Amino acid sequence: MSYSEIERQWTTRLRRRFVRLLPPEKLLPDNQPTYVSSWIYVFGVTTLSALMVVIASGCVLAIRGPQWWHTSSVGHFVNSLHLWSVEIFFFAMVVHLWGKYFMAAWRGGRSMTWMTGVVTFLVSIATAFTGYVSQTNFDSQWIATQAKDGINATGAGAYFNVLNMGQMLMWHIVLLPLVAVLLTALHVLLVRVKGVVPPFEEHAKVNA
């Protein structure tokens, strides 16, 4: 294969485009600007860490099933681990959101980073909601019957039936986590491409 043929291959062009967009030193940096050494920048990675525990504990719950998480001590523990990691996930994500909102983190061409964060937040709420109606207990039945009128009022009830336990479980363990994890990965990659947003006083210097 000639050099010009290699140059024309879509794999070569795609690889070069990726490397140009996100060189290894930007993808996995070994240092950060001084302004990142603040507690307010910690909540993004706390959210990511909590998400990993959510996914891992959710996988264990999926392997063993409802009978196990309702009746055994270890099942109760993993079930609680799943719940409390979700609580920490939302807690850290909301503080992260507040921090980024008051920093106006969409500055410097970071609008897509901001918007992927917003959509991930909304998808996370839907994922948590389907989790609450998939607990297979009286609490989940109560939440589902309370929510059905609200969902039906939006017209979404024909496609998204909160009283359909099987459908809600599939949304909770397949569709929504897939979207949430993909969006989170895209969000983190965009942070790596554009860099962490600088404080207002540093903005002019960074963009000079």
Next chain:
Amino acid sequence: MSTFVNYAAIFPLTTLGHYIHWHFIQISVANLTVIVLMVIAFIAALVLPFPGRSRRKENR
């Protein structure tokens, strides 16, 4: 199982939750507690010094 029941008994989960009413606003004490903790964490993150920050500034 008995250990789990003992720990669970610290927080009575079988009773009705406590709610705060103020005009048209109604919120459970549990949700309000989480919101207050988030505000505290947010303010603390802004004012508490980050370990090694002064050292990094000196190296800059």
